[in-house]
Amino acid sequence: MDGGADYIVTQMFFDNEKYYSFVKACRDIGINVPIIPGLKPIYNRKQLTMLPKTFHIDLPTDLSNEILKCKTDEEVEVVGAEWLLHQSRDLKKSGVPVLHFYTLGKPQLVAKVVGQL
Numbered sequence: 001m002d003g004g005a006d007y008i009v010t011q012m013f014f015d016n017e018k019y020y021s022f023v024k025a026c027r028d029i030g031i032n033v034p035i036i037p038g039l040k041p042i043y044n045r046k047q048l049t050m051l052p053k054t055f056h057i058d059l060p061t062d063l064s065n066e067i068l069k070c071k072t073d074e075e076v077e078v079v080g081a082e083w084l085l086h087q088s089r090d091l092k093k094s095g096v097p098v099l100h101f102y103t104l105g106k107p108q109l110v111a112k113v114v115g116q117l
Contacts, residue, residue: 007033009100012040012051014083015060016090037091040102041109042080044073077109084113092117 008026013019016037023035042051042059048067051057063083070076088099101110 001031001033005033007036009036010038011055011057012038012102013057014042014063014087015058016087016094018058019091020094034097036098036100037096038100038102039084039087039091040104041077041084041106041113042067043077043106043109045070045076077106081109081113084110085116088113088117 008031010019010022019035019037026035042048042063045067048059048064052059063079066079066083067076070079084101091099101114103110
């Protein structure tokens with residue numbers, strides 16, 4: 001912020017409570033620019049290990065458990081889309097004015113979720 005940023009875009013996260021805690025911590029120290037949540041769908045089982053390792057993030061146990069039940073990547077994509085939609089609706093309900101989606105090779109999946117919002 002000291003360098004003149006007008007807003008923040010978070011890295012991807014899958015637990016909205018972590019976003020809300022981050023925003024509160026920023027506000028508590030006087031950072032008052034918009035903080036845009038960064039969201040990404042999970043669409044294959046490899047991401048259960050790759051995403052936490054690469055981006056140093058936690059995946060909620062409920063999400064991991066649902067993905068582990070899937071037999072195909074197509075099933076994982078459905079679970080990932082449902083999770084993304086739920087996250088997005090919760091964030092919008094809490095008053096977040098805009099969402100940022102990391103598509104990473106699956107723009108159609110994100111477009112479908114956005115269409116349902």
